[in-house]
Amino acid sequence: MNDRAMFKASWGALDRNGPQQWRVTASQELAYEVRQVEGLFEPGNKVLLNCSEGGQLAARQVVVIDQRVDALYGQAIRAYYDHHRVTAHILTLPVSEETKDLDTALQIVRHLETAGVLRRSDPIVAIGGGVLLDLVGFAAGMYRRGVPYIKVPTNGMAMWDAAIGIKTAVNTLGRRNRLGSYHAPSIALLDRSFLKTVDRRDLSNGMGELLKLAVIKDARLFDLLERHSAMLLGSRFQDPVVAPEVIEHAVHGMLEELAPNLWERTLERSVDFGHSFGPLIEMKALPELLHGEAVALDVLFSCWLARERGMLEDREVQRVIHVMRSMALPLRHRFFEQPALLMEALEDTMRHRDGQQRLPLPRGIGHCTFVNDVSLADLTVAARRMADV
Ligand SMILES: NC(=O)c1ccc[n+]([C@@H]2O[C@H](COP(=O)([O-])OP(=O)(O)OC[C@H]3O[C@@H](n4cnc5c(N)ncnc54)[C@H](O)[C@@H]3O)[C@@H](O)[C@H]2O)c1
Ligand SMILES: [Zn+2]
Known part of the structure; x- marks a missing residue:
């Protein structure tokens, strides 16, 4: 998304006799998609691999997944990546409101660092409920001042709420969602077959x-x-x-x-x-x-x-x-x-x-x-x- 951003900036001394001052205004285009899909991780489905910013099929993907979802779908997800010969760097996280915090966000950042995320072309894939999506969105927004990510919501709250907007957050100072950002995903892919195990x-x-x-x-x-x-x-x-x-x-x-x-x-x-x-x-x-x-x-x-x-x-x-x-x-x-x-x-x-x-x-x-x-x-x-x- 950053690639396609449009900036309009103007600056200059406003008044020769007054104090020197400059004003910058800029605007950035924001574009993302929300799509209902079927069989996201079925072998024939390439939607997820087609989401690179450059448009080419991904050769590797960094994935962060809710532990419970991994236990239920991890095997199918790994088989999917194997089938497409795509290297998946998968981090599995136990998530809850108690661990929706900065420490966990930093754990995600460490994973991005070790996996070696390419800044522009490699969207991170977040698979899970609202907590996981908020955490990954927050980490992706912070890491190198923002890298793209894909939301794959797996329960109802995530599918028709947390995945739809651009807000990210972690809990801190004893308050919910006290730290957060606006960081839009590249795409949110809604596959309701995940709901069967909720x-x-x-x-x-x-x-x-x-x-x-x-x-x-x-x-x-x-x-x-x-x-x-x-x-x-x-x-x-x-x-x-x-x-x-x-x-x-x-x-x-x-x-x-x-x-x-x-x-x-x-x-x-x-x-x-x-x-x-x-x-x-x-x-x-x-x-x-x-x-x-x-x-x-x-x-x-x-x-x-x-x-x-x-x-x-x-x-x-x-x-x-x-x-x-x-x-x-x-x-x-x-x-x-x-x-x-x-x-x-x-x-x-x-x-x-x-x-x-x-x-x-x-x-x-x-x-x-x-x-x-x-x-x-x-x-x-x-x-x-x-x-x-
Ligand atoms: N950013 C936003 O706009 C936004 C909007 C709504 C909610 N939220 C945030 O979302 C959080 C609440 O989300 P939540 O209710 O999804 O909580 P959650 O992420 O803790 O998920 C609830 C439970 O569902 C499990 N789960 C997820 N997918 C599953 C599946 N396919 N099968 C079986 N179990 C599955 C999880 O492991 C977890 O145990 C809150 O932190 C809230 O602040 C954010
Ligand atoms: Zn709500």
Whole structure:
């Protein structure tokens, strides 16, 4: 990507009599692709080897893979590289939120150094869930001020969320994602056959993000989820018709929101729906609640707020509850029944939204409005509704 960057720079003394100063402006083109693929590691498939920046087939590839995914797919992946006579330098990492840190990122950097990554033509291949993708993206962005990488997401959270945007991160100072960067991949290759081995709870967790997108911006996706969530979860997204369509809607919806706002300059983001109360609560509830579970509870809580404002009908909130049930997501958590804590969570979120609530709420399923005037009394009513489910 760096190769194709376009720079426009101008500089010069602005005023002969004033202090000398120069101003540089530059812009860089950013381009990456997201593609649904089938059988990524089947011997006949060359998509992964065709992703070099120079366009020629890779002769070697540096790979970083989630340990669990390696145990399940490592043999097939190694056989794939052998079949194509491509040397693969594979680093296998045990990943978790606890090890999503600078030490692990440095471990990846050491691997890049020993494997001898060629700066431009050798994208690093990251294969795993959200943690692995964030870690490799972060390391790739730092190493020699940025080398290309390919995202191969292997669970739901990664496939329709972490793989789609350009954010990378590690946890530090006791805070999640405190260090990070914007470093776009060359390509994200989504092969849903990986989902067949994902634990039910992990997949259900990922589906929390689908629910978020559906309620706030995609009535058709909501309709699909309403009819098929139980089947999708049960079949681990292996059915050939509905699963690709659901993933297509999710990726398209994410890109529609992310693409015009890749660097998050606009703070009113509908994809922040479900991420207003959850972040603080999720941290307090660790390890009880997974991220997508907290998102889903936040979605439901926000739906009750919308219901009290007449923006959603009771019947629509019941539909949301029904979908959550069929996704095997939790419907209750004691923290979502505590108004003071919910207010604290909202205030914490406001610090990331320039001091305003900018709270995305659904106005009918599939449409979004932002509000700034949610009071403790509103939170109290919604918290009571949560307790009544
Ligand atoms: N950068 C972004 O835009 C972005 C977006 C969403 C989430 N994230 C980050 O992602 C992380 C959460 O991601 P996660 O939920 O994927 O966690 P995770 O990466 O820990 O994966 C969850 C579990 O799934 C396992 N797994 C992955 N693929 C599998 C497969 N095919 N079969 C069986 N098991 C498999 C992993 O080994 C792990 O045990 C958080 O750190 C979050 O900050 C980043
Ligand atoms: Zn999320």
